[in-house]
Amino acid sequence: MHRATEGRTPAELLAAARGGERRAIARLLTLVERGGGAADAITGATHRLTGTAHVVGITGAPGSGKSTLTSALTTLLAEGGRRPAVVAVDPSSPLTGGAILGDRVRMEAATVAGVFVRSMATRGHGGGLALAVPGAVRVLDACGFDPVVIETVGVGQVEVDVAAAADTVVVVVTPGWGDAVQANKAGLLEVADLFVVNKADRPGASDARRDLDLMLDLTEVSGACSARRPTIVETTATKGEGVEDLLAVINTHHAVLVEGTGLEVRRACRLAAEVRARLDHLLGEAAGQALAEAGPVVGETPVETARRLAGRILGAGDTR
Amino acid sequence: MHPDRRTLSGIPVDPVYGAGPLPGEYPYTRGIHAGMYRDRHWTMRMFAGFGTAEDTNGRFKELLRSGGTGLSTAFDMPTLMGRDSDHPLAIGEVGRAGVAVDTVEDMADLFADIDLAAVTTSMTINGPAPILLAMYVAVAEEGGVERGRLAGTLQNDILKEYQAQKEYLFPPRPSVRLVTDVIRFTAAEMPRWNPVSVSGYHIREAGSTAAQELAFTLANGFAYVEAAAAVGLDVDDFAPRLSFFFNSHSDLFEEIGKFRAARRIWARWMRERYGARDERSLKLRFHTQTAGVSLTAQQPEVNIARVALQALAGVLGGTQSLHTDSYDEALALPSQEAARIALRTQQVIAHETGVADVADPLGGSAYVEWMTDELERRAEEVFDRLDDEGGGSILEGVYAGIESGWFMGEIAESAYRFEREVNAGDRVVVGVNAFTEGDEGRSSRLLRIGQDTEDLQRKRLAEVRLERDGSAVRTALARVADEAGRPGANLMPALLDAVRTRATVGEVVEVLEDVFGTYVETAVV
Amino acid sequence: MEVRNKGAAPIRVVLAKLGLDGHDRGLKVVARILRDAGMEVVYLGLRQTTGTIVDAVEQEDADVVGISMHNAGHLTLAPLIVAALADAGLGDVPVVIGGVVPDEDLDELAAAGVGAVLGPGASAVEVVASVRGVVDAGVRASGN
Structure with missing residues (x-):
């Protein structure tokens, strides 16, 4: 396929990547993103090497300043001696499969400070992303990056889920009632561990904070994977204001998770979500294959056909 | 000028035809002067700049000798971006696409042996505009011409930089403060100077439609009016000196309609919304440049025809001054020969075609009047949107549109749509997607600026740095920083002091960046 | 335009302007053309x-990098980016230059290691073919 790294096996790439070769890291991420056998092999090789990195998800509406905030946050971390990495997810065009991945424009400060940034396209919403992102996080964790930040646009269930599968989930909103309502609709309220009111130098910032508080009062915060009432932080990412506060709150959240059982619960949830995504993917593939083999259906209702094929798939044993 | 005119066949023609409102009458749709070009031709202002200040000085003198009536300065990319020629990011760009100016010494060389009291000078500069204006004033005064006698135009239109040309230095709000500092300074001390040339040219070049160019440019004009009013100026104290700069593209009647609509909109908004009483505040004066983006690298000689027709649209639209592009500009900077043909094109229009004999000769044409109305209607839709976004302020609406990337998205969308039409063959570009035979033997007499210019300019800069009084520079820069941080202060006096000490453009910009911060665009692809 | 094999991974392109020049109309149009391909x-x-x-090419595992230049500095800047990639061990990633580049400079740019040049007026088809061409040539050269 392509170029210098292609000749190496996943294991060789991983050894080089863990030795600090950035191109090998990038190559592993490419293979994970493509899926298939190589991706499975990398998952196998990295799974036991992970668990160190604090995984932070950052999501919010388009235009909320997520990238600028992610840049400011990771720049601060890098300057403080940490080794942050970012996986920035942007949508693929549903028509052509292509994508314009523009997050690096706003993350230039971070890249100059040495942060490893990888842009990732959704490549269709068919669950590929839900497999690729955990795989990429695993590679970066195994290569010693900490924290690993996943940044996604908070529209679309898959994007929200991907960011939500983190130890600490940050939801970014901007001043203006509309944004908070939008966040509520997109289901972002339920997944947030903390909220950022970004662009806090604009009029309406305190209103946004109050709106969020009101909505949180009305939202039942429960369930095994999220337990605490989210903190609200105000930032003006373009000026770097409030970013230190945000980092402190993120670190506190992590510390609380580590001290208690929170982290284990979180990660069990995350693993379950990944298994679920993988299962959906495998069953989807099997369904497609069974349907293709069945050919045109005559003399059966759709329900009967589906049940018959499901029985065949489920009886088929090991799916690989 | 001769008062009476005849056609080539000897038929006498009147200065104007049709019913009112006539040219020179509100709302000035038909032109801002009653006599238009019969009284005075447009200014043939040719944009030039390359290499070192001496190189460009030579081109200026050549243009004045061959009948040009105004100077227009193109600065190189490092100067436009407020970086010195020895800045690491300047590598490969010093003197390449304009003239390099680092200090007041370069400005002095640029205008050596040119009587600054006798010419009008346009300077295409935006982010560092106040610094370059300070240098021009310093050079003139060192040569004995006081600032009040200087006539010319500073582009100084920062809003369109965020929207289109991307040569911004600081965030929008402090940048607009610099614009209003210049407006205050020239209103008080330079009565013959145009402090802002509100420019649609670059918006169009970046890919907008004619309607978008019209709407965004006038909105920016309104924004500056609001910004200047907000710092306490009376609208009639500065509005007469605001000027505009439009593109003239290939769709002849659309362009003419655009120019006519621009005048009408400006007059009405200035009177009705901003309360202007001075008639001069209502009259939209504009410079026109033919569309660089329309020039083709294929069969470049065909560009001479394109430029002639676009220039004609500018004249029929009532422009006050005109730059005609050179046919070789899709490939490189204009060569001297190509620049001369471009100027001659204007002279043909002015002296041979007769179009200058009658004011607004197309006024009353059903198509042209409809086009004018239609473009006005489309512009008003944009103003409504911005007014809403800004909560009753066009200035705030423009800020919001910049911060959200709205302008850039609209422009990028139009650019891509045009590209697709050309690629699909739905829009013919002669020599590119049709009539392509005959493209052999390209001219290779291109003007090339080499690495030696860059090296020479760095050497000159190093000499100035060595010879100047370093402590005087530091003191002056510290004052610039203080004034920048003081709300309500006007930076111009401190900038004048700083450039006189031979502080460089880059040094002043860095001091200002420390106070104002820098800006990363909202990338809308 | 050739249709790539269904299921093949998309080509990853890094697009940038090098230096101070702010003319980004062409870069944005090319971004959309490549996305739509x-x-x-x-x-x-x-x-x-x-x-x-170089950081972006490395971290994004790009197949090709496209640089847009309208500042007449291409003869100085293009060799610099080719050399910087080589220094970082990324010499196999082809460089495509787009913008205002006269024909007479093509040989010098090729000699400097530039994979392809897209001059003024290049059509969408030419842009896509050129990018695919340098990527495919790189694949063949690496023997895979």
Whole structure:
């Protein structure tokens, strides 16, 4: 396929990547993103090497300043001696499969400070992303990056889920009632561990904070994977204001998770979500294959056909 | 000028035809002067700049000798971006696409042996505009011409930089403060100077439609009016000196309609919304440049025809001054020969075609009047949107549109749509997607600026740095920083002091960046 | 336009402007053209340095990098980016230059290691073919 790294096996790439070769890291991420056998092999090789990195998800509406905030946050971390990495997810065009991945424009400060940034396209919403992102996080964790930040646009269930599968989930909103309502609709309220009111130098910032508080009062915060009432932080990412506060709150959240059982619960949830995504993917593939083999259906209702094929798939044993 | 005119066949023609409102009458749709070009031709202002200040000085003198009536300065990319020629990011760009100016010494060389009291000078500069204006004033005064006698135009239109040309230095709000500092300074001390040339040219070049160019440019004009009013100026104290700069593209009647609509909109908004009483505040004066983006690298000689027709649209639209592009500009900077043909094109229009004999000769044409109305209607839709976004302020609406990337998205969308039409063959570009035979033997007499210019300019800069009084520079820069941080202060006096000490453009910009911060665009692809 | 094999991974392209020049109309149009041809475009935008471009090519595992130049500095800047990539061990990633480049400079740019040049008026078909061409040539050269 392509170029210098292609000749190496996943294991060789991983050894080089863990030795600090950035191109090998990038190559592993490419293979994970493509899926298939190589991706499975990398998952196998990295799974036991992970668990160190604090995984932070950052999501919010388009235009909320997520990238600028992610840049400011990771720049601060890098300057403080940490080794942050970012996986920035942007949508693929549903028509052509292509994508314009523009997050690096706003993350230039971070890249100059040495942060490893990888842009990732959704490549269709068919669950590929839900497999690729955990795989990429695993590679970066195994290569010693900490924290690993996943940044996604908070529209679309898959994007929200991907960011939500983190130890600490940050939801970014901007001043203006509309944004908070939008966040509520997109289901972002339920997944947030903390909220950022970004662009806090604009009029309406305190209103946004109050709106969020009101909505949180009305939202039942429960369930095994999220337990605490989210903190609200105000930032003006373009000026770097409030970013230190945000980092402190993120670190506190992590510390609380580590001290208690929170982290284990979180990660069990995350693993379950990944298994679920993988299962959906495998069953989807099997369904497609069974349907293709069945050919045109005559003399059966759709329900009967589906049940018959499901029985065949489920009886088929090991799916690989 | 001769008062009476005849056609080539000897038929006498009147200065104007049709019913009112006539040219020179509100709302000035038909032109801002009653006599238009019969009284005075447009200014043939040719944009030039390359290499070192001496190189460009030579081109200026050549243009004045061959009948040009105004100077227009193109600065190189490092100067436009407020970086010195020895800045690491300047590598490969010093003197390449304009003239390099680092200090007041370069400005002095640029205008050596040119009587600054006798010419009008346009300077295409935006982010560092106040610094370059300070240098021009310093050079003139060192040569004995006081600032009040200087006539010319500073582009100084920062809003369109965020929207289109991307040569911004600081965030929008402090940048607009610099614009209003210049407006205050020239209103008080330079009565013959145009402090802002509100420019649609670059918006169009970046890919907008004619309607978008019209709407965004006038909105920016309104924004500056609001910004200047907000710092306490009376609208009639500065509005007469605001000027505009439009593109003239290939769709002849659309362009003419655009120019006519621009005048009408400006007059009405200035009177009705901003309360202007001075008639001069209502009259939209504009410079026109033919569309660089329309020039083709294929069969470049065909560009001479394109430029002639676009220039004609500018004249029929009532422009006050005109730059005609050179046919070789899709490939490189204009060569001297190509620049001369471009100027001659204007002279043909002015002296041979007769179009200058009658004011607004197309006024009353059903198509042209409809086009004018239609473009006005489309512009008003944009103003409504911005007014809403800004909560009753066009200035705030423009800020919001910049911060959200709205302008850039609209422009990028139009650019891509045009590209697709050309690629699909739905829009013919002669020599590119049709009539392509005959493209052999390209001219290779291109003007090339080499690495030696860059090296020479760095050497000159190093000499100035060595010879100047370093402590005087530091003191002056510290004052610039203080004034920048003081709300309500006007930076111009401190900038004048700083450039006189031979502080460089880059040094002043860095001091200002420390106070104002820098800006990363909202990338809308 | 050739249709790539269904299921093949998209070509990843890094697009940037090197230096101070702010003319980004062409870069944006090319970004959309490549996206609509099914490629993944990592858009760096304005005012990039050889350092930021090399970082992006490396971290994004790009197949090709496209640099837009309208500042008449291409004969100085293009060799700098080719050399910077080589220094970082990324010499196999082809460089495509687009913008205002006269024909007479093509030989010098090719000699400097530039994979392809897209001059004024290049059509969408030419842009896509050129990018695919240098990527495919790189694949053949690496023997895979």
